[in-house]
Amino acid sequence: MAVRSVIRATRTWTRAYLHRAASHQQFRKAFSTTTSRNMFTSELSEADVSALRANKDRLAKDLHHSCQWGFGIRWGDNTTDTGMQRLALSEEDKSVRDWFIQTMKDLKCEITVDEMGNIFAVRPGRRKDVPATFIGSHLDTQPTGGRYDGILGVLAGVEALKRMDEMGLETEGGVGVVNWTNEEGARFPVSMISSGVWAECIPLSKAHNLKEVPTVASLPTAASAPETMKSALQKIGYLGSVPCSYKTTPMAAHFELHIEQGPHLVSANQRVGVVAAVQAYRWFRLKVIGRDTHTGTTAFEHRADALYAFSRMMVRAREIAAARGCLASVGIIEAKPGSVNTVPGQVNFSLDIRGPETELVAEVEKELRADFDAIAAEEGAGIGKPCRVEWTLDFDSPAVKFHDDCIDCVQQSAHAVVADAPVAVPESLVRHIMSGAGHDSVFTSKRVPTSMIFVPCNDGLSHHPEEFCSADDCATGASVILQAVVRYDRKRFA
Amino acid sequence: MAVRSVIRATRTWTRAYLHRAASHQQFRKAFSTTTSRNMFTSELSEADVSALRANKDRLAKDLHHSCQWGFGIRWGDNTTDTGMQRLALSEEDKSVRDWFIQTMKDLKCEITVDEMGNIFAVRPGRRKDVPATFIGSHLDTQPTGGRYDGILGVLAGVEALKRMDEMGLETEGGVGVVNWTNEEGARFPVSMISSGVWAECIPLSKAHNLKEVPTVASLPTAASAPETMKSALQKIGYLGSVPCSYKTTPMAAHFELHIEQGPHLVSANQRVGVVAAVQAYRWFRLKVIGRDTHTGTTAFEHRADALYAFSRMMVRAREIAAARGCLASVGIIEAKPGSVNTVPGQVNFSLDIRGPETELVAEVEKELRADFDAIAAEEGAGIGKPCRVEWTLDFDSPAVKFHDDCIDCVQQSAHAVVADAPVAVPESLVRHIMSGAGHDSVFTSKRVPTSMIFVPCNDGLSHHPEEFCSADDCATGASVILQAVVRYDRKRFA
Numbered sequence: 001m002a003v004r005s006v007i008r009a010t011r012t013w014t015r016a017y018l019h020r021a022a023s024h025q026q027f028r029k030a031f032s033t034t035t036s037r038n039m040f041t042s043e044l045s046e047a048d049v050s051a052l053r054a055n056k057d058r059l060a061k062d063l064h065h066s067c068q069w070g071f072g073i074r075w076g077d078n079t080t081d082t083g084m085q086r087l088a089l090s091e092e093d094k095s096v097r098d099w100f101i102q103t104m105k106d107l108k109c110e111i112t113v114d115e116m117g118n119i120f121a122v123r124p125g126r127r128k129d130v131p132a133t134f135i136g137s138h139l140d141t142q143p144t145g146g147r148y149d150g151i152l153g154v155l156a157g158v159e160a161l162k163r164m165d166e167m168g169l170e171t172e173g174g175v176g177v178v179n180w181t182n183e184e185g186a187r188f189p190v191s192m193i194s195s196g197v198w199a200e201c202i203p204l205s206k207a208h209n210l211k212e213v214p215t216v217a218s219l220p221t222a223a224s225a226p227e228t229m230k231s232a233l234q235k236i237g238y239l240g241s242v243p244c245s246y247k248t249t250p251m252a253a254h255f256e257l258h259i260e261q262g263p264h265l266v267s268a269n270q271r272v273g274v275v276a277a278v279q280a281y282r283w284f285r286l287k288v289i290g291r292d293t294h295t296g297t298t299a300f301e302h303r304a305d306a307l308y309a310f311s312r313m314m315v316r317a318r319e320i321a322a323a324r325g326c327l328a329s330v331g332i333i334e335a336k337p338g339s340v341n342t343v344p345g346q347v348n349f350s351l352d353i354r355g356p357e358t359e360l361v362a363e364v365e366k367e368l369r370a371d372f373d374a375i376a377a378e379e380g381a382g383i384g385k386p387c388r389v390e391w392t393l394d395f396d397s398p399a400v401k402f403h404d405d406c407i408d409c410v411q412q413s414a415h416a417v418v419a420d421a422p423v424a425v426p427e428s429l430v431r432h433i434m435s436g437a438g439h440d441s442v443f444t445s446k447r448v449p450t451s452m453i454f455v456p457c458n459d460g461l462s463h464h465p466e467e468f469c470s471a472d473d474c475a476t477g478a479s480v481i482l483q484a485v486v487r488y489d490r491k492r493f494a
Numbered sequence: 495m496a497v498r499s500v501i502r503a504t505r506t507w508t509r510a511y512l513h514r515a516a517s518h519q520q521f522r523k524a525f526s527t528t529t530s531r532n533m534f535t536s537e538l539s540e541a542d543v544s545a546l547r548a549n550k551d552r553l554a555k556d557l558h559h560s561c562q563w564g565f566g567i568r569w570g571d572n573t574t575d576t577g578m579q580r581l582a583l584s585e586e587d588k589s590v591r592d593w594f595i596q597t598m599k600d601l602k603c604e605i606t607v608d609e610m611g612n613i614f615a616v617r618p619g620r621r622k623d624v625p626a627t628f629i630g631s632h633l634d635t636q637p638t639g640g641r642y643d644g645i646l647g648v649l650a651g652v653e654a655l656k657r658m659d660e661m662g663l664e665t666e667g668g669v670g671v672v673n674w675t676n677e678e679g680a681r682f683p684v685s686m687i688s689s690g691v692w693a694e695c696i697p698l699s700k701a702h703n704l705k706e707v708p709t710v711a712s713l714p715t716a717a718s719a720p721e722t723m724k725s726a727l728q729k730i731g732y733l734g735s736v737p738c739s740y741k742t743t744p745m746a747a748h749f750e751l752h753i754e755q756g757p758h759l760v761s762a763n764q765r766v767g768v769v770a771a772v773q774a775y776r777w778f779r780l781k782v783i784g785r786d787t788h789t790g791t792t793a794f795e796h797r798a799d800a801l802y803a804f805s806r807m808m809v810r811a812r813e814i815a816a817a818r819g820c821l822a823s824v825g826i827i828e829a830k831p832g833s834v835n836t837v838p839g840q841v842n843f844s845l846d847i848r849g850p851e852t853e854l855v856a857e858v859e860k861e862l863r864a865d866f867d868a869i870a871a872e873e874g875a876g877i878g879k880p881c882r883v884e885w886t887l888d889f890d891s892p893a894v895k896f897h898d899d900c901i902d903c904v905q906q907s908a909h910a911v912v913a914d915a916p917v918a919v920p921e922s923l924v925r926h927i928m929s930g931a932g933h934d935s936v937f938t939s940k941r942v943p944t945s946m947i948f949v950p951c952n953d954g955l956s957h958h959p960e961e962f963c964s965a966d967d968c969a970t971g972a973s974v975i976l977q978a979v980v981r982y983d984r985k986r987f988a
Contacts, residue, residue, distance in 0.1 A: 143831040144786050144839070186833040213832070262791035281790060283834055292638050294957040295823035295846045296775060297756035297930035300816055302954060307824055308812060311805035318802060322794055329789035330801055331834045333827060337637040338707070339680040340777055340825045340844040340888075341931070342957040345638070350834045352789045383953070394834075436791035437835070459877070460796060463836040464786040 038170040040126065041489045049486055050416035052163070054478035059159040060471040062103075066139070066155060067147050069095040073465040083465020084147055088140035088182035089117065089229070094236035096139050100154065100179055107161050109176070112249055113240030116194035116207060117233045120249055122176035123161050125489070131250040132174030133488050135160055135481055136195075136440055137258065138183035145184070146467020148259045148457060148474070154179050156257045156478035163482055172493040173252055175485055180440040181238075188229050189213045189350075190395055191283075195440035197244045199447050204244060208233075213332065246447040252492060253406055254444035255484050256452045257477040259469045262436050263460030271421075271476050272414040273433035273454030276407055278442050280361045281354040283395035286372075288313070290380060290387040292337060292345035304380025306347040307335045309387045312375045317351070317368055326355035326364045327436075356434060358398040400442050405491060406451035406484070413483035414453070417476055437462075453480050532664040534620065535983045543980055544910035546657070548972035553653040554965040556597075560633070560649060561641050563589040567959040577959020578641055582634035582676035583611065583723070588730035590633050594648065594673055601655050603670070606743055607734030610688035610701060611727045614743055616670035617655050619983070625744040626668030627982050629654055629975055630689075630934055631752065632677035639678070640961025642753045642951060642968070648673050650751045650972035657976055666987040667746055669979055674934040675732075682723050683707045683826075683844075684889055685777075689934035691738045693941050698738060702727075707826065740941040746986060747900055748938035749978050750946045751971040753963045756930050757954030765915075765970055766908040767927035767948030770901055772936050774855045775848040777889035780866075782807070784874060784881040786831060786839035798874025800841040801829045803881045806869045811845070811862055820849035820858045821930075844888075850928060852892040894936050899985065900945035900978070907977035908947070911970055931956075947974050 064079075070086030070093070086092045097119060101111055104121035112120040122132045137153020157177030164175065180198075185191025188210045196202035208230035233239035242248060260266070265273050290306035314330055321328035329352045335344040353368070355361040372389045380386040414430040421429060433454055444450045455477035458468040558573075564580030564587070580586045591613060595605055598615035606614040616626045631647020651671030658669065674692075679685025682704045690696035702724035727733035736742060754760070759767050784800035808824055815822035823846045829838040847862070849855040866883045874880035908924040915923060927948055938944045949971040952962040 142786075142833055142836055144836070184833070185835065186831075189834055191835060260791070261788045263793070263796060279790070291955075292636075292958040293955060294643075294755045294931055295821065295825060296773070296848050296932065297754070297954065297956060298821075299757070300812060300821070302757060305823075307827065308808060311808035314802060314805035315809060318794060327789065327792075327794070329799075329835075329837055331789060331829070331836050331838060332832050333801065333829045335825070335827045337680075338826050339636055339678070339957070340683055340846055341679065341685060341823075342636055342638070342825050343823055344825060345958070352834055354790050437788055438790065460791065461785075462788040462791060463833070464839065 038168040041169065041171050041486050042493065044486070044490070049483055049490070050419065052479065052483050052486060053417070054156070054159045054163060054475050054482055056471055056475035058162065059155060059475055059478050062158060063147065063151060063155045063474065066096050066099060066151065069099070070141065072144060075466045080147065083467070084141040084145045084151070085143055086139065086141045087143060087187040088184065089187065089232035089236055089238070091236065093140055094238065097179065097238060100139065100158070103158060104161070104177065107165050109161070112242055113238060114198070114242040114244040114249060115204060115240055116197050116244040117181040117238035117240065118194050118198060118244060119179045120176055121178070122174045123164065125171040125174040127172055130173045131252045132176040133252045133485050134176045134178050134254045135256070135485060136178035136180060136254055136444070137256050138180045138440060140182055140184050140186070142184055142186045142463045144465055145463055146465060148467055148469045149261065149462055150183055150258070152259060152469060152474055152477065153257045156474070156481050159478045160482040160485060171486070171489045173489055175489070182229065183440055187212045192438055192440050192443055194244065195443035198246055198249070199443040200245055201443060201446060251444065251448045253403070253449040253488050254441055255406065255410070255450070255481050255488070256439055256441045257481045258439060258452060258454055259457040259462060259467070260433070260454040260460065261457065261462035264433060265431070265454060265456035266458065266460055268431070270431050271418055271429040271456065271473065272480055273431055274407060274411045274414055275435050275452035275454055276402055276432050278400040278435040278438060279354050279356050280358040280399040281352060281397050281438060282361055282365060282393065284351040285392045285394055286349050286351055287390045288347045288376060288387055289390070290343070290345050291385055293343045295341045295343055298343060301382040303343050304345070304383065304385055304387050305343045306387055307344040309376050309379040310347045310349060313372050316371050316375065320367050320371065321353065321364050324355065324360055324364055326353060326360055328353050328364065328368070354436065356399065397438050397442055400445055402441070402445055402451040403449035406449045406488065409484040409487040409491065410451050410453055410480065412487060413480045416483060417479045453477055453484070532662040535663065535665050535980050536987065538980070538984070543977055543984070544913065546973065546977050546980060548650070548653045548657060548969050548976055550965055550969035552656065553649060553969055553972050556652060557641065557645060557649045557968065560590050560593060560645065563593070564635065566638060569960045574641065577961070578635040578639045578645070579637055580633065580635045581637060581681040582678065583681065583726035583730055583732070585730065587634055588732065591673065591732060594633065594652070597652060598655070598671065601659050603655070606736055607732060608692070608736040608738040608743060609698060609734055610691050610738040611675040611732035611734065612688050612692060612738060613673045614670055615672070616668045617658065619665040619668040621666055624667045625746045626670040627746045627979050628670045628672050628748050629750070629979060630672035630674060630748055630938070631750050632674045632934065634676055634678050634680070636678055636680045636957045638959055639957055640959055642961055642963040643755065643956050644677055644752070646753060646963060646968055646971065647751045650968070650975050653972045654976040654979060665980070665983045667983055669983070676723065677934055681706045686932055686934050686937055688738065689937035692740055692743070693937040694739055695937060695940060745938065745942045747897070747943040747982050748935055749900065749904070749944070749975050749982070750933055750935045751975045752933060752946060752948055753951040753956060753961070754927070754948040754954065755951065755956035758927060759925070759948060759950035760952065760954055762925070764925050764950065765912055765923040765967065766974055767925055768901060768905045768908055769929050769946035769948055770896055770926050772894040772929040772932060773848050773850050774852040774893040775846060775891050775932060776855055776859060776887065778845040779886045779888055780843050780845055781884045782841045782870060782881055783884070784837070784839050785879055787837045789835045789837055792837060795876040797837050798839070798877065798879050798881045799837045800881055801838040803870050803873040804841045804843060807866050810865050810869065814861050814865065815847065815858050818849065818854055818858055820847060820854055822847050822858065822862070848930065850893065891932050891936055894939050896935070896939055896945040897943035900943045900982065903978040903981040903985065904945050904947050904974065906981060907974045910977060911973045947971055947978070
């Protein structure tokens with residue numbers, strides 16, 4: 001904690017400065033002289049847009065308020081120093097969904113819940129014949145997740161609409177906030193599955209029939225028998241009747257604010273990442289089949305030890321991925337039959353390969369397939385019954401390039417928000433960046449103009465209870481997305 | 495199957511021959527001329543004892559009959575070509591226990607069930623003031639076990655008593671059969687726990703409070719919430735009131751017949767192993783603590799990946815154990831939190847180290863402790879938060895030397911049973927051997943004279959559904975144990 005505190009202190013000056021700038025009162029004053037009706041985005045000057053800011057304290061308060069449902073492992077002394085364990089469609093997820101809907105209704109939003117439990121809350125614009133511009137992310141978390149991944153993205157949307165509401169700012173098209181179901185893929189093992197169905201990239205039936213993973217099913221939030229997404233949606237009352245499709249619930253654009261979940265911004269002391277692309281990744285389930293034998297009586301040369309073969313595969317996977325600037329990770333493993341004195345005859349595991357280019361990921365996969373086969377063939381070769389390995393592709397996400405219009409809006413907004421930071425070149429606080437993780441924006445980008453905003457998180461740490469983004473950085477991101485949405489609204493009707 | 499059939503055929507001649515020798519009728523005839531009362535073991539000649547044989551067909555019939563409760567995975571076309579899944583204190587275990595008790599009562603045995611559910615069935619001898627000589631083993635199996643490990647040992651005892659009964663053979667001291675509870679340690683993760691309590695080497699409270707392991711708890715035979723041994727004993731009605739102790743239920747000696755579970759006998763085409771010793775072993779639970787992080791955004795150098803560290807440890811463990819002629823095995827592994835896109839921050843696993851000498855096992859352990867620490871320290875070193883590893887010793891079984899009197903009885907009996915095999919040197923079919931696995935005999939040896947008999951099993955395979963011991967080999971072993979018990983009875987009252 002000591003080291004972290006020092007780092008935090010030295011970095012605070014830029015963060016805090018960004019929120020001393022334009023206040024609600026200053027902004028209001030600029031308009032109150034000319035009119036008493038609502039302001040329209042088309043009437044704002046460039047300077048007016050650049051002065052827009054989120055309310056830091058309210059955002060922090062709302063965010064941590066929403067984390068009362070499913071708070072997880074405590075790691076510090078402050079009330080909010082806990083992680084999150086809010087698995088998709090759990091009771092905790094239901095509670096935060098109920099709160100989200102009520103909050104949006106209070107902002108006079110129209111609510112739509114679709115067949116995947118995606119919640120769309122739209123604040124109507126002046127024109128009713130066009131789709132809304134959306135701010136979206138997710139409220140579900142990893143089993144040992146933090147308070148920012150996904151949650152910040154939805155809460156920044158809530159804050160943007162609260163800000164517009166209190167300023168009396170009227171957009172041309174509507175502006176909405178969307179909460180996507182099961183983005184994490186932690187409980188139901190396909191990430192971004194519900195934006196995937198919306199984009200018609202994943203069949204509804206596949207998603208509805210998807211079963212929760214056994215490792216997570218044992219958590220208190222899940223039933224002991226694996227449940228399907230459809231039954232879990234029904235159970236918490238979020239199986240909507242509206243078809244889950246970009247055709248039925250269209251969007252003008254999708255913007256998403258997220259913590260970086262990586263080390264680049266925080267180690268360069270930068271404040272905003274303009275996300276131009278998302279790396280490619282593929283998820284596999286692998287099965288190594290060997291032979292159960294007695295640990296006490298079976299010499300190494302008589303074994304076909306599936307877990308030993310797995311261990312060699314995992315060591316090899318890192319070597320090969322690293323050599324190509326890619327990543328390879330195993331998150332789930334199961335060894336059967338699971339007895340102290342029986343050599344495991346079967347091992348099932350997940351494999352997640354990522355890289356900056358779709359082709360690089362394919363090359364790593366190809367090399368691993370060959371090497372895993374070779375490793376399997378060696379284990380048990382002496383007894384003529386070697387291990388073998390089977391691959392199943394669960395998910396394939398090619399590299400994504402976001403939309404230039406959205407990227408431009410984000411970049412202008414980021415530059416505006418950092419403009420008066422007391423550094424020599426404020427724009428140096430902003431950088432273009434590639435996303436290492438998948439996000440719902442990957443799927444929305446297939447149907448509508450999309451881009452993302454990253455803000456730094458401590459140590460680049462994520463999917464961990466200690467995941468942390470300062471209130472200043474959260475507000476910086478929320479200010480950028482607020483401006484970006486307003487800029488996009490102005491751009492599309494210019 | 496084809497290869498196995500050929501091997502079986504070429505080896506059958508010695509097996510089958512051993513059972514053409516003395517029949518019940520021949521034996522009976524030797525005595526019927528002199529007396530119509532029961533025969534006493536003290537009246538037998540050495541040749542009479544050497545002529546004693548188990549009934550091969552009845553033994554096979556009884557053995558497979560008892561396997562109707564908990565039969566497992568099918569691997570061949572014959573009715574009996576299945577494995578076993580009869581976890582300790584499951585409903586299937588209850589059923590076979592009920593059958594065992596009824597069978598022994600029909601043989602006029604006295605039944606004792608102790609606080610650990612151990613079942614002692616004693617056929618009284620002429621003298622009531624001395625403890626019985628026991629034949630013992632276990633009826634529980636691994637989750638993917640076979641039909642011979644443990645089961646053959648108990649059923650050979652049943653057959654020996656049936657043989658004595660039908661021959662009207664009366665022993666001086668009683669002869670008993672004992673079924674030890676949870677020998678496998680598969681459901682409740684301490685093997686030989688109930689003979690351990692009987693020997694007063696394991697406290698009763700520790701055994702009663704032992705919880706079933708989660709990997710096995712998910713099997714249909716176990717409840718979904720981990721159960722203690724005591725509650726499991728209660729649930730199936732086998733929590734006896736007799737104290738579990740060698741003082742309350744004493745024995746004169748303990749003999750155990752078992753499949754070798756290793757390759758030595760079968761590969762040398764030998765028929766009987768006279769077990770003189772048991773190798774040392776230690777069981778540990780290890781915990782590797784790293785840090786949960788996102789798989790997509792965390793570079794390898796920023797990870798403290800507990801599963802990657804585990805993989806390196808497992809590879810290293812084999813290297814080090816092999817270099818010292820020992821074994822090191824991992825049977826159980828659990829990675830947390832268990833999500834495709836989260837680097838596991840914690841891995842728990844079992845480690846089983848074995849070797850011919852207690853000191854060798856200690857040396858392997860020492861080396862592994864140092865190397866595991868080094869591996870853990872490397873993973874995450876770049877971020878100053880490396881993994882660390884914690885060891886818990888669950889079970890320590892020093893190398894065991896069996897009792898010379900028992901070994902002698904077994905050796906004489908083995909030589910007698912193979913004596914007229916049509917080979918140049920029949921005694922070459924018998925060898926002294928060390929046991930690689932632990933058995934209940936390890937604990938009984940601490941309190942009473944003990945030894946064991948091994949018979950070959952195909953490919954040395956065990957803890958596997960295809961574990962196989964031919965009916966001939968089963969009967970050879972049962973004949974040896976029958977003679978050994980009679981010899982011991984004669985020896986102790988000589």
